[in-house]
Amino acid sequence: MASTLADDIISSGTASPVTPTSPAPGQIPMEQPPKLKGRRRLLQNLQRMSSSPSLVRRTRSLSTGYQRDRKASLSCVSLSPAQCWADPATSLSGGLETASPTSAASGNARIRVIGSGNASQTTVPLPADMRPASAPRNVQAEISEGDATTVNAQGKNQYTKRTLDFWNDMPNEIKTKILGYLTPKEIVRCSLVSKAWHNMCFDGQLWYQIDTSEFYSRISSGALMKIITTAGPFVRDLNLRGCVQLREKWLFEGEHISSACRNVVNFSVEGCRIDKVSLNGFFLRNASLKYINVSGLSTVTNSAMKIIAQTCSQLETLNVSWCSNIDTKGLKRVVESCSKLRDLRAGEITGFDDESIMESLFEKNTLERLVLHRTDVTDESLKMLMVGRDPEIDVLTDRPIVPPRVLRHLDIHQCASVTDAGFRSLAHNVPALQGLQISQCTELTDDSIVDVIQTTPKLSHFDMEDLDNVTNNLLVELAKSPCSDVLEHLNVSYCDSIGDIGMLQLLKHCRQLRTLEMDNTRVSDLCLMEASSLVRKRGYGTDLPKVGLRIVVFDCINVTWAGVREVLSSNAYIPRSLKTQPTVTVKESTNRVGGAYSSSSSSSSASLAPAAVVSYYPKEIIELKCFHGWQMTANEHTKRVLRGSLASANNLDRKWADYMMATEEAGAGGANARRRRRRAREAERLYQFDEEEDLSLDVYVGGRRRARSGGCTVM
Template identity: 60%
Template sequence: MAAPIDEITALNPVSSAGQIPLEQPPKLKGRQKLLQNLQRMSSSPSLTRRGRSASAGYRRDHKASLSCVSLSSTYSPCLGNGSSSQFYGLNRPATPGYSVSPGPDAHINSRIRVVGTESPAAGQLRTVPLPVDLRPGSRSSPRLTMEEGDALETALELSEPQVSRARDFWGEMPAELKTEIFRYLTPLEIVRCSAVSKQWNAMCFDGQLWSKVDATEYYQKIPSDVLVKLITSGGPFVRDLNLRGCMQLDERWSSDRDRITDLCRNVVNFSLEGCKIDSVSMNYFLIRNPRLEYVNLSGLGSVTNKSLKTIAKSCHQLQVLNISWCANVDSKGLIRIIQSCTKLRDLRASEVQAFEDPELALELFERNTLERLVISRTNLTEDCLKILMHGVDPEFDVLTDRPIVPPRRLRHLDIHHCVLMTDKGLESLAHNVPDLEGLQVSQCPELSDDSIIEVVRTTPLLSHLELEDLENITNAALVELANSPCANSLEHLNISYCEALSDTGMLQVMKNCPKLRSVEMDNTRVSDLTLMEASFRVRKRGYGEKHPQVGLRLVIFDCANVTWAGVKEVLSSNAYIPRARKPVSAVVTVTQTSDAGSSPMTTTYVTPASTPSPAPTYPNEIIQLKCFYGWQMTVDEHTKRVLRGDLAAASRLDRKWADYMMATEEAGAAGAGARRRRRRARDAERLYNADDADDDTLGVGSGAPIGRRRRAQSGGCSLM
């Protein structure tokens, strides 16, 4: 028996210690190498002695399990030990009487496990077979088709875990959406975001974000270099350029003039009010922007007739021009503007001493395109205003004695503080400005009732009228205003410092002008009657479920005839709710009859209604007062409570303020009855404190409690 054992040992020279012999089988190539690398690794405690860790799938009943399929070429199977029979069906343990005949494929069979090998002792399957489509084929087996190879690759790819990759939403977002998101930020916030990164800096200074550069809100917080970068980054996208108050650009206009004007050539609205700029830079910018429609050069000393000539030559689309407070402009420059800019509809030239020239007035008359003309604080005379309205030597109507001229298109005329204006000049507006909506003739001391009455009779669309500091007008002008066609459209009226006006005229205005929104009548003779009438008219504007809004603003400070009682009337009216809109209570009457046959006793109970309470009701509009400074804080607090819908708190404040004012007046009164008045005040306070009513049950709009009623002092029950 020794000879067979030696033969087996020679053919399979593996030591009992499990060492691999020095002589290795020859290396395989091609398909044999691929099939050699397809092998099964099983977890077994015997492998721990060879430097391998045990797999979790191994069971102690000596049954192997499939752990993985390895394609590694560095692994060599464990041969020559007692456990090799569990993995390789052809390598049996060297026992007496058992011989293995070596074949040509012995080295292959020792490396590849034969699928389906059964144990001769137990007679049952020791391993889990691979699927048919994944079983390795021998050299004589047919090759894998393309579909089977793809299926094998797919199975191997699916077995690998898929690692989820975090998406970069901001990086993958289109540039248009990023720009749209940045539009929701303020310009100051965009400038701050530019410091995040280079990518954000490029996005923040994208020209599409700066089509409108309005520096009025942040010009004090931004340096000149960043402001110039905003203007230049916008470039051809900039259409609205408002640099009002940007004093830091004084030196920048000289150094960066060419760069700014070369990039910004599509500006439509341009404002330099309050800036410092030289005339050369300004003219250069005006020449390079022929699409200008709105130009505001108010208060610039560098604006001269040459600047107006430049505008007249290059800006033919001009519609609005503001050169107020430009002292270096006269009638010659304005005449060039009017002759060249045929679309001009708004001219603002306050305190420009050029309107005493009849030639300028005649040009304005012939052009007749202006809708707004602001020439306040100028040297306008009555003759120039007549030429502006009627022209020179017009034809008169024989019946009406009025000039036959086309009506003016003026909608707003401001000639306040023109001290040379008289009634004859203002009367020229009558029948010639049918579309007039705003008229300001304040501080013209020569005007009287005659000219005011003539104008308001023929301007049915008049909504804003300024008559401040006209000492010669009387209540007749207000009465005529209340009866004129413009009474239904009047919204703003200013009669401050007209000391001859009183309740006689203002009561008529309050009654007949339902759309009034603002009335300034400080330093007049109006009294509490006007305030009461105004409160009544505002209450007529209705009630609703929304919080109230300010519907009428009254300015009544320094009015000697206005007392705290009139102010209290306005406050009470602001928090007033009609009885019909308050929650309805049910009245239940119970009649009780005693057993002795006495007369029945009737008891009345007031219980809340069973139906659900309606939504809270508020006045649609209230009055906002500007009164004596000692009362103004109370009035403002009361208005604040009403606007937020807390009418109960507003009524409570109104009542307590009235008690304080009455106590102050009584305590300050002198004479023999002062002690008696103070005693009466203490008794009234005692009765008020003893009342069962609570502050929270006060009626809205009145000082009396509605939650409980005071017990009547009837002397008790006669039966008892």
């Protein structure tokens, strides 16, 4: 019977074969089944593994269908889900489910049926020993992953405490981004928290830009050296200006610094003490340099210029001003090799009287800024820079036919060899010029300067300090020139021949002026009054004022305290039409008439809303630098206006005027001198009072003034 049952199961192909049990004593031994192959052999091995006694030794919990007496049983292990969860009538148990107890007792295999007759069942119920005691058998606890809310068996929410390590769970990229908002000093302090923070704070991604201009005097050479070497491959902007403490490091570890920093784009060592070998090695290892500032270094020579010309083909800005061991021979190599050179600053460099370097600059025509202050440039070399060698002349205009220069800024101040003959070559050749500095070029006159300013419509910064031969005619022509609409900065200090005639015309036509330096000239109070009128025309608004025009009239003998007071009064002036008046608004009230609500705005039912106060201020004011005896008063008045205390500023202006008038009267002689001196002492005592900063307008107009002594805060 057992042999027949085993044959039926194997022939059905839906269940695993069973191993026949050992014959009981007194029975005839059963015949061994034939040796299986292929799939049948695999099913037999699976049945042996599932019913092996080794599972008991591994302390694995026994399933309900296994026999604890270690007798053979048939597991439901199958190769496809359809065979395990199919209908019992057609699946593995098909004719075996109704086996008689007699057959079971005789050692036949028993089949455990999983699931019910529903063929669509896809889940297995939780075992009974793992179900909650209070929950029904068909209800399970649902827990959403990553959430702190748990739904229990009754359907109620239970909140459990969630543990979250915010900083450690954050990605490293976000940590680096957060630390990037800190200053270098704060990052170094954060590195002391722990070893992990130390490694994170000295990550090279945080130090791609090293600018020591703010803390170079407060950082040690060891700490700065560690930052440079740690972030070496990441550093792109390296500004070591003024770091004299690195002198020994450059001398003994310069090779290490150059090897670590190989991707630097902007490099500045102005004022550093760096040796020649280390500097040349740094240039050799950084071929991507675009900005180099070695101003004032005596260790920079023409050999360094040769290395830059051979290595740094992407160079755009070169500053070698005050480098005493460089001449135009080294600069000529850089100009010829670096085709992208836009900015050349070579102040106090000798050799610019040689026309060869100027001819190279003319042929390249890539410079936008050229600084040649305090050099030996001559009229011939300046002409070579502008028109080249032997240019073609236009017969109609008598001007050279050459491409216009792309220069935007030209600085040739204190070039004593430049005269009108050479400076006139700039006319019609620099149409894009925005900044021009010709201070202390004592040989220049109105004729050549007028020719240049009439052909530079974009000129916004003009510096012609200490030109003895300049007159008011130049300012009149400047006011008529095309650049009058864009002129922002003008310096005519120490031009003794300039006075009100030319300056008044300039102030009337140049509406965009931001800086006007008239120190030690013949201008008077009329210019200050015209400047005040110019700034007042820029309007008023509800925002706090800001400085719109800076004027320097120090050592101007024709400027008096009356002109200074005119500027102060104009800074705190508000037109009568814009003075704050409390506005009362009427709110409509609703009255209930006949069961309905009606709106009424009559005097009996109207309610007054709170008064709306709007304060107006000048949009721009004048910052004045005047005689040192009046400067403290002017500074204090400007501070009060900038913070919006116009009433306090007007009070200070009035007290200072009383004090100045009383002082002038006290200095005059005559019969009433004693009385004038007494009035001067009273005005001075009143002027010493420290008025309240928040003094409102109605306090000093009609109210009682309360002041406290404590020393003068102005004079």
